[in-house]
Amino acid sequence: MAGETVPRCAGVRLTVADLERSAAFYVDVLGFEGMAATADEIELRMGEMRLALRRAAPQALRPMPPDSRANDRWFRHIAIVVRDMGAAFERLRTYGVELISSAPQTLPDWNPASGGIEALYFRDPDGHPLELIRFPPDKRKAAWRGTNEELFLGVDHSAIVVAYTTASVAFYRDEIGLSVIAEAHNFGAEQAALSGLPGACVQVTSLLGRGTFGLELMEYLAPRGGRPMPADTGADDLWWTETLIELDSPEGERRLLRDPDGHTGEMR
Numbered sequence: 001m002a003g004e005t006v007p008r009c010a011g012v013r014l015t016v017a018d019l020e021r022s023a024a025f026y027v028d029v030l031g032f033e034g035m036a037a038t039a040d041e042i043e044l045r046m047g048e049m050r051l052a053l054r055r056a057a058p059q060a061l062r063p064m065p066p067d068s069r070a071n072d073r074w075f076r077h078i079a080i081v082v083r084d085m086g087a088a089f090e091r092l093r094t095y096g097v098e099l100i101s102s103a104p105q106t107l108p109d110w111n112p113a114s115g116g117i118e119a120l121y122f123r124d125p126d127g128h129p130l131e132l133i134r135f136p137p138d139k140r141k142a143a144w145r146g147t148n149e150e151l152f153l154g155v156d157h158s159a160i161v162v163a164y165t166t167a168s169v170a171f172y173r174d175e176i177g178l179s180v181i182a183e184a185h186n187f188g189a190e191q192a193a194l195s196g197l198p199g200a201c202v203q204v205t206s207l208l209g210r211g212t213f214g215l216e217l218m219e220y221l222a223p224r225g226g227r228p229m230p231a232d233t234g235a236d237d238l239w240w241t242e243t244l245i246e247l248d249s250p251e252g253e254r255r256l257l258r259d260p261d262g263h264t265g266e267m268r
Contacts, residue, residue: 005247007177007267008210011050012078012158013242015235016126017063019055025125026051029095030080031152046080047143047154049213050244060236064127070100070195071226073261074239075161077121077129079216081144081153085118085134088151092132098123104132105194113184114204119194126238131159143212157206158243159216160263161226165205167260168217176245176257176267178207178215187222199223215243229262242266 016022023042026032032044032051044051068075082088085104100121109115116136121129133156135144144153162168172178187201201222208214220226233240243265257265
C-alpha cells in the first residue's frame with residue numbers, strides 16, 4: 001500500500017480544447033458547480049467529485065481519434081447518477097449531445113450484480129465519454145438514497161478500460177491501497193447497445209477508498225482488439241486523463257502515477 005492512510009478517489013482531470021466551452025457544457029448541461037479557475041484550468045465539482053478541466057496547448061493538441069471505441073484503452077468515462085433517466089436523456093437530446101448508446105439501457109435481472117441498473121453512454125464536446133446511471137433501490141449507495149430532488153445526484157465512479165483485470169487490481173489495490181468492493185460480468189444485447197460494440201462482454205471490477213467516488217476497471221473479454229494507449233500520449237492529447245487520488249496526509253508529496261495500461265494519475 002502507498003502509505004498508512006486510506007486513499008480517496010477525489011476526481012479526474014481532462015484535457016480540453018476550449019476551456020470555456022467545456023466548463024459551460026458541464027455546468028449548464030450536467031449540473032456541475034464551478035469551484036476555482038486559473039488561466040489554464042477550471043475546477044468543477046459535483047458532490048464529492050472534482051472535475052479539473054485543463055486547457056491543451058493549441059500548437060500541441062491532438063484530437064480524440066474519430067474511430068474511438070469503448071474497448072480502446074484510452075476510453076474513460078465518469079458515471080453521473082441521475083434521479084430520472086428519462087428526464088436526463090431528454091435533457092441531453094435538447095442540448096444536441098452526441099450519443100454513444102442509441103438510448104438508455106436497463107441491464108437484465110438475470111445478472112444479479114448489475115440487473116436493474118439503467119445506463120447511457122454519451123460524449124462531451126471534445127469526445128470524452130460520459131455515462132448517465134440510475135441505480136435500482138437495492139443497488140444504491142447511501143449517498144444516492146436521500147430526498148434530493150435534483151436531476152443529477154452526484155458522480156458514482158470513473159471507469160477505465162484495462163487489458164488485464166489482475167494486473168490492474170494489483171496496481172490499484174496492492175500498490176495504491178483501494179479496496180475491491182464489487183465485481184460483475186456484463187454481456188448480452190443491452191451491454192452491446194450501451195457500449196456500441198456488438199457482442200460486448202465486460203468484466204467489471206469496482207474499487208473504493210474513503211468517500212463515495214470510486215474507480216471501475218473494465219476488461220473487455222469480447223470483442224477483443226481494443227487498441228492500447230498510444231505510447232507517445234501526452235497531456236495535450238484530448239484522450240489524456242488523470243485520476244486524482246488524495247491521501248489526506250499533510251506531509252505528503254505529489255506523486256505521478258502510471259498504471260499497467262498507461263492511464264495516468266496524481267496522488268498527494
